[in-house]
Amino acid sequence: MTTAIRTDALTKRYGRRTALDACTLDIPAGRVVGLVGPNGAGKSTLLQLLAGLLEPTSGTATVLGGRPSSGPEQLARVGFVAQDTPTYSGLTIRDHLRLGAHLNARWDAGLAEARVARLGLDPDQKAGRLSGGQRAQLALTLAMGKRPELLLLDEPVASLDPLARREFLGGLMEFVAEQGATVVLSSHLVTDLERVCDHLVLLAASHVQVSGEVDELLATHQRVTGRRRPHDEAPAGTSVVRSGHTDRQSTFVVRSSVPVLDPEWAVEPLDLEELVLAYMTQDVVDAHDLTVEVSR
Numbered sequence: 001m002t003t004a005i006r007t008d009a010l011t012k013r014y015g016r017r018t019a020l021d022a023c024t025l026d027i028p029a030g031r032v033v034g035l036v037g038p039n040g041a042g043k044s045t046l047l048q049l050l051a052g053l054l055e056p057t058s059g060t061a062t063v064l065g066g067r068p069s070s071g072p073e074q075l076a077r078v079g080f081v082a083q084d085t086p087t088y089s090g091l092t093i094r095d096h097l098r099l100g101a102h103l104n105a106r107w108d109a110g111l112a113e114a115r116v117a118r119l120g121l122d123p124d125q126k127a128g129r130l131s132g133g134q135r136a137q138l139a140l141t142l143a144m145g146k147r148p149e150l151l152l153l154d155e156p157v158a159s160l161d162p163l164a165r166r167e168f169l170g171g172l173m174e175f176v177a178e179q180g181a182t183v184v185l186s187s188h189l190v191t192d193l194e195r196v197c198d199h200l201v202l203l204a205a206s207h208v209q210v211s212g213e214v215d216e217l218l219a220t221h222q223r224v225t226g227r228r229r230p231h232d233e234a235p236a237g238t239s240v241v242r243s244g245h246t247d248r249q250s251t252f253v254v255r256s257s258v259p260v261l262d263p264e265w266a267v268e269p270l271d272l273e274e275l276v277l278a279y280m281t282q283d284v285v286d287a288h289d290l291t292v293e294v295s296r
């Protein structure tokens with residue numbers, strides 16, 4: 001299986017503040033990857049390191065087999081849409097597409113123009129007069145027009161209404177199906193990610209807490225409920241992500257590679273949002289201990 005992104009102990013510090021700490025990832029090509037985590041977890045920092053816009057303090061990142069900031073050839077293979085979906089307010093949509101053609105050797109004018117038409121945008125409209133959602137769509141069109149092998153999107157749907165989000169994600173999935181690109185998409189909207197992502201990376205407190213194929217993550221995490229008992233009496237062979245107790249019962253979110261069959265426990269599956277929330281509110285332990293390596 002070809003690897004699209006590999007990071008090894010990738011670390012970024014801003015002065016004394018560590019934004020990303022010893023991040024180790026291995027993401028196969030062709031995946032749509034959801035990057036989630038609380039505010040300040042390091043998501044934008046990771047995306048900017050992968051795009052070659054930041055240099056790591058230590059550790060390495062390999063993107064499509066190359067170093068992210070190795071030069072124009074590498075940059076041509078990667079599309080990046082920053083969190084504030086930057087566009088030039090004084091330029092029209094048509095000007096943006098011309099600029100895209102001028103700056104990118106692999107520019108696909110047909111793809112970009114068809115997308116603008118499908119979105120119902122007026123090519124003569126200045127970007128400064130577009131709504132936040134329309135600007136996000138324009139920024140995505142510019143990134144797609146490059147025909148990148150890897151598309152990095154930093155919270156692209158944050159400013160979109162539910163219908164526009166659906167259209168945006170639909171357009172993204174079409175692009176992935178047509179071009180076979182890898183996409184990394186950060187978002188706080190886990191239900192959206194559940195619809196489109198096949199791989200999840202969860203960052204919290206600058207560390208990777210969990211990374212793996214969504215199907216395998218869901219298959220290896222459960223919520224188990226039984227009579228009240230101490231934290232260390234979760235079902236044998238499981239590791240506890242999160243525990244909660246009432247007077248009479250204990251509930252654990254556990255990770256386990258084998259099913260919990262003990263009749264003392266009621267076992268329920270988790271959806272992706274519950275899994276993400278469990279890791280974001282996990283019991284306090286050393287973050288390194290919780291990194292889940294899910295076998296492929």
Ligand SMILES: Nc1ncnc2c1ncn2[C@@H]1O[C@H](COP(=O)(O)OP(=O)(O)OP(=O)(O)O)[C@@H](O)[C@H]1O
Binds near residue numbers: 017018019040
């Ligand atoms: N240029 C910078 N200078 C100093 N500290 C920074 C800088 N950029 C980010 N940080 C810090 O690094 C940490 C990670 O920030 P980052 O923007 O990567 O998080 P994030 O997960 O993208 O957050 P959000 O969900 O709020 O966008 C935060 O503590 C942030 O304050």
